[in-house]
Amino acid sequence: MSGHANGEAGSHEVGSTGLFMKVWVWLLLFTAVEVLLAYFRLHPAIMLTILVGISLVKSALIVAYFMHLKFERLGLFFLLVPATVFCICMMLLVFFPDSIRLMNLRPH
């Protein structure tokens, strides 16, 4: 890739090769942490919470930089993200209290 953090006369290019490489390295680091966690015998509920937490950070990086949402109008963010988060929370609200209850009913 030739130009780095340049505006490239006339083009609206946002984000440079260096920035994308940096995001990529962060994504790899987060993945490494996840794989490392697999070596510990954590309680499934705790393990799942940590893993999903890290994955949410990773997906935020992908959406913000690779998918350019950070560089779009704020209106697009408000169109897409709150509704999605709300719908996912509705799913969690129905399922999770019950699955944790079932887990705690186990005889051990």
Place this chain on the structure above:
Amino acid sequence: MSDTEFEGIVESPWSGGASPFAINSKKLGMWLFIVSDTLTFSALLVSYAYVRLASPDWPRPFEIWPAIAKSTAMTLILLSSSLTMVMGVAAAHRGDKNKTLKWLGWTMLFGALFVIIHATEWVTLFGEGVTPWSNPWGVPLFGGTFFGLTGLHMLHVTIGVGYLAVIAWGFKKGKWNADHVEVSGLYWHFVDLVWMFIFPMVYLMSVNLKG
């Protein structure tokens, strides 16, 4: 970027219906598709997480070597394909046709590699008697959720490789422009994003450390 054609039409975010988001309709359409596909995968992942936590005897068949090593390599491949995709989109917006095609080629290669490694893994599992309906550990839901989730994702990657091939062909012919490449990039990054959830939730939650 793609909003050049709308400059002048939209002076403020509230200036009316012409183009409130200052993006072309292709991009808005792809974003809305991605939201709906996110909810499809979320429903599958949430229901998987439900049965995973609620089942005391959930099998842990994935040993560090080779299953976890393989799926980690697949994660690396998919993340790298996302990087090459951004490079392709950047090159397309600069008007550099050769570099765009080169980066799209790398992205397709990584995508195909992902599908091939994944397919060999499926074949290994079939050999161990793990199918979508039954498995040696007596927890049929394991196969159902595993093949359901990874299968739908693999289908997305396969469609993505085809989609990129069509876009690369059209871009080479001059039929399509950088906006088309960018929109196909959105789809590709989304497929990468979904794997960022499937990999830890399906594989890392079922690691077999005893071996």
